[in-house]
Amino acid sequence: MSDHRYGPTGAGTVLLNIGAETGALVLYTPEDLAGAEIEISPDTPGAVRTHAAVRARPAPSGTRYAAVYEGLTAGGYTVWRDRDTPASHVTITGGQVTSFHWCGRGIPPWPSAGQPEVDAGQRPPVGLGDVLDDALPQP
Numbered sequence: 001m002s003d004h005r006y007g008p009t010g011a012g013t014v015l016l017n018i019g020a021e022t023g024a025l026v027l028y029t030p031e032d033l034a035g036a037e038i039e040i041s042p043d044t045p046g047a048v049r050t051h052a053a054v055r056a057r058p059a060p061s062g063t064r065y066a067a068v069y070e071g072l073t074a075g076g077y078t079v080w081r082d083r084d085t086p087a088s089h090v091t092i093t094g095g096q097v098t099s100f101h102w103c104g105r106g107i108p109p110w111p112s113a114g115q116p117e118v119d120a121g122q123r124p125p126v127g128l129g130d131v132l133d134d135a136l137p138q139p
Contacts, residue, residue, distance in 0.1 A: 014068055016070045016097060018071075018097065019094065019095060021094040023074055023095065023098060024068065024071070024097045025072060025092060025097075025098050026066050026099045027040075027052075027067045027068075027101075027102060028064060028099060028102065029054050029066060029102040030065065030102070031056075031065050034055065035053060036053070036054045037051040037052065037054075037067075038054065039080040040079050041078050042073070042078075043075065043076035043077060052068055053067060072092045074093055074094035075091070075092060076089060076090075076091050076092075077089070077090050077091070077092060079100065088100075
């Protein structure tokens with residue numbers, strides 16, 4: 001994980017192109033991880049890692065902090081705490097956006113997370129604002 005500072009995303013700036021064998025991951029984090037780049041990799045030996053920056057994601061009902069990974073081939077992925085330490089595992093399902101919650105710096109993501117959040121058959125491509133707004137508790 002490396003730290004950079006990025007501004008918040010605006011409405012409509014992230015679209016998730018997902019399909020039958022391709023999904024996406026929204027990795028929610030605490031605010032203190034804003035700017036951190038968190039790596040993930042497929043669960044195959046020697047797989048190339050990809051990273052995404054944690055950014056503020058404004059939605060109509062509040063701001064969440066998340067890294068977004070799109071275009072992921074369905075299957076298992078490792079979420080990396082740092083260069084050498086796996087933090088946890090998540091399963092990506094084709095045609096869906098999977099959400100996963102990082103509990104804090106130095107603590108692995110919540111093991112019960114990783115549930116599909118949005119069925120792409122209902123709204124492809126999915127705007128992140130829709131995913132975030134659906135995920136936030138309503139007053």
